[in-house]
Amino acid sequence: MSEEYILSMKKWCEEILESYDASAEKLERRVASEELESWQNDLIQFKDQLLDTISFDKKELYERANSLYLQLEDFFNEEDETEDLEMSRVHQQSLSVPIGAHTLPPLPYNYNALEPYIEREIMRLHHDKHHKSYVDGLNKAEKEMQKARKTNDFSLIKHWEREAAFNGAGHYLHTIFWNIMSPKGGGKPTGMLLQEINQTFGSFENFKKHFSEAAKSVEAVGWTILVWAPRSRRLEILQAEKHQNLSQWDVIPLLVLDVWEHAYYLQYKNERGKYVDNWWNVVNWKEVESRLQQAKQLLWEPF
């Protein structure tokens, strides 16, 4: 058992207790006091037992921490007092997309909203034609794979898996892409996102330089993606060539830049660099931060 791991667990306990303290009043109005007290005792006991490291294995520590964390999350999630737990479970389930039933999300603004940086016609084609074809392709691939499972005929599975990766990555990345841009975008990130950027890249300028250089040098077609890696608990900048290749499946895209020609060619011709430089004027940092906030809720065993 590494000492570092124990120390990080202790720090985590302290952070959880702090966030509990900050919202104690609010929680006391919503959650029964015995329940809160027993949770707090469990956490303190867990923290104290971390000193006695011989009696724990890493997996057990992680599982206890995770269950304490999930319980706290439950306390915070009970926003709507009228909605009982069964209702919220049913609600969660109804939010999932049935197999082969993905739909094209609407653009969160008008086609011309990002002008002069990205022209109306690009947005219209990019969203209505290109993104739509990813949605259709993904639905087709999912249904074909479902059919393969039913008939037990997997002779074409390699093809449909590729189609699912290509169209699925296209659908999910474009869905993020529309939302991480905004007519009110640009400027600099703030808050926790800026903190994490400074922590990893030294400064926002360093990060922007690295991200732009990575985008300008993506070979042929693809994306540049800022990710939060739950495993290393750090940000990273990645290139995704042809978007179904070189994916790190264990990460969550936060900020994505489409550098396929269809994203800029009508307006910028072969000057991808100019498009990349101008694109920063429409980045919706609030959305990126909110994605980071949600991604950070994940608690995986660090290695």
Ligand SMILES: [Fe+2]
């Ligand atoms: Fe695209």
